Amino acid sequence: MGTEGKVIKCKAAVAWEAGKPLSIEEVEVAPPKAHEVRIKLAASGVCHSDWSYLYEADKMSPRPFPLVLGHEGAGVVESVGPGVTKVSKGDKVIPLLLAQCGQCERCLSPKTNLCTKNWVQTRQCLLADGTSRITCRNQQVHQFIGISTFSEYTVVPEDNVTKIHPDAPLDKVCLLGCGVSTGYGAAVNTGKVEAGSTCAVFGLGAVGLAAIMGCKSADAKRIIGIDINPDKFEFAKTFGATEFVNPKDHSKPIQEVLRELTNGGVDFALECVGNVAVVRAALEACSPAGGVCVMVGWTPKGELSLVSEDILLGKTLKGSYFGGWKSAEAVPKLVEDYINGRLLLDEFVTHTLTLDQVNEAFDLMVSGKSIRSVLKM
Ligand SMILES: NC(=O)c1ccc[n+]([C@@H]2O[C@H](COP(=O)([O-])OP(=O)(O)OC[C@H]3O[C@@H](n4cnc5c(N)ncnc54)[C@H](O)[C@@H]3O)[C@@H](O)[C@H]2O)c1
Ligand SMILES: [Zn+2]
Numbered sequence: 001m002g003t004e005g006k007v008i009k010c011k012a013a014v015a016w017e018a019g020k021p022l023s024i025e026e027v028e029v030a031p032p033k034a035h036e037v038r039i040k041l042a043a044s045g046v047c048h049s050d051w052s053y054l055y056e057a058d059k060m061s062p063r064p065f066p067l068v069l070g071h072e073g074a075g076v077v078e079s080v081g082p083g084v085t086k087v088s089k090g091d092k093v094i095p096l097l098l099a100q101c102g103q104c105e106r107c108l109s110p111k112t113n114l115c116t117k118n119w120v121q122t123r124q125c126l127l128a129d130g131t132s133r134i135t136c137r138n139q140q141v142h143q144f145i146g147i148s149t150f151s152e153y154t155v156v157p158e159d160n161v162t163k164i165h166p167d168a169p170l171d172k173v174c175l176l177g178c179g180v181s182t183g184y185g186a187a188v189n190t191g192k193v194e195a196g197s198t199c200a201v202f203g204l205g206a207v208g209l210a211a212i213m214g215c216k217s218a219d220a221k222r223i224i225g226i227d228i229n230p231d232k233f234e235f236a237k238t239f240g241a242t243e244f245v246n247p248k249d250h251s252k253p254i255q256e257v258l259r260e261l262t263n264g265g266v267d268f269a270l271e272c273v274g275n276v277a278v279v280r281a282a283l284e285a286c287s288p289a290g291g292v293c294v295m296v297g298w299t300p301k302g303e304l305s306l307v308s309e310d311i312l313l314g315k316t317l318k319g320s321y322f323g324g325w326k327s328a329e330a331v332p333k334l335v336e337d338y339i340n341g342r343l344l345l346d347e348f349v350t351h352t353l354t355l356d357q358v359n360e361a362f363d364l365m366v367s368g369k370s371i372r373s374v375l376k377m
């Protein structure tokens with residue numbers, strides 16, 4: 001008996017309120033409406049942004065609850081709603097936290113990946129029609145960035161999903177749904193890291209390690225990994241870091257240490273922590289001769305303080321969302337790069353857990369013991 005057209009009862013991790021652990025619940029996932037796709041998820045990575053949404057009120061808003069978090073998933077299309085042309089039942093897919101409709105002004109511009117399709121609704125954690133397809137205990141459950149991958153099934157708009165290679169291992173390529181694509185693209189697309197350059201990457205979680213991988217692929221000469229947790233340094237080496245600095249080992253500010261190490265400053269600095277003080281340090285670590293600082297970490301909303309001369313005299317501060325990738329076309333190519341050995345993914349996965357262990361995955365992340373935990377559904 002097929003499930004098409006029927007409500008599916010399944011397991012999901014529900015966030016009932018901010019600051020409280022997720023609760024494993026039976027939820028109902030409605031069939032996809034027009035231009036929507038229902039996905040049977042196989043795996044989901046756990047990203048720092050999921051944790052921030054739950055536990056760091058100053059970083060993200062609005063934060064509607066109840067909610068199913070998770071946005072780094074991969075699965076197989078279970079069924080499609082009327083009018084869907086981009087994917088079919090049985091396709092392996094990755095849901096996209098950023099649409100690529102291919103038609104809006106921004107999709108047509110090479111300058112940005114911020115497609116306007118479904119943007120407003122998905123930021124409110126809803127689908128395009130302003131509702132969600134998930135309910136629990138008779139309540140509508142919001143879908144994090146319009147996705148919700150901490151669930152056995154989900155429904156997403158067809159512009160927020162992309163078909164990937166049928167051989168792709170879903171428990172690895174899920175990481176391309178956010179963290180790895182973000183860090184890698186921040187280096188190669190946004191920073192445009194150059195061959196022979198000196199780079200500094202702040203924060204060696206999955207996002208920062210992927211940024212290191214991007215710097216390496218761009219043939220940077222020196223790649224300095226910076227983290228307050230020295231356990232991350234071995235990982236950084238795997239992805240191509242040539243040196244490490246722990247700010248805690250120095251009495252001087254980290255930007256001074258880096259300027260001394262690099263004869264005046266680095267060519268590229270990537271902030272993958274999500275801390276305004278680190279953004280400023282990263283900018284100040286850049287060379288006055290055209291140094292480029294890329295903000296990748298999700299900082300609290302509000303003001304950023306900078307030394308104005310830094311910008312006036314020619315440094316650049318940029319931001320990067322989803323690594324600057326045009327989502328629907330880039331993610332399948334990144335999957336192929338992984339299959340062809342041009343991109344590392346397995347090395348990010350330090351823990352493979354079940355959906356029931358999602359709170360453990362959060363604990364492993366904030367205690368610095370994991371790079372990525374992947375939940376298998
Ligand atoms: N821009 C985007 O599109 C995007 C996408 C995904 C994630 N993010 C953000 O990127 C950031 C990193 O995500 P992640 O999943 O890799 O997180 P993570 O928690 O796995 O890694 C963060 C790392 O930063 C280190 N750190 C903390 N404070 C530091 C400091 N003062 N100096 C140096 N290192 C420090 C931690 O020890 C840890 O290793 C988060 O803010 C996340 O929300 C942004
Ligand atoms: Zn668009």
Ligand SMILES: [Zn+2]
Nearest residue numbers: 047049178179
């Ligand atoms: Zn993320």
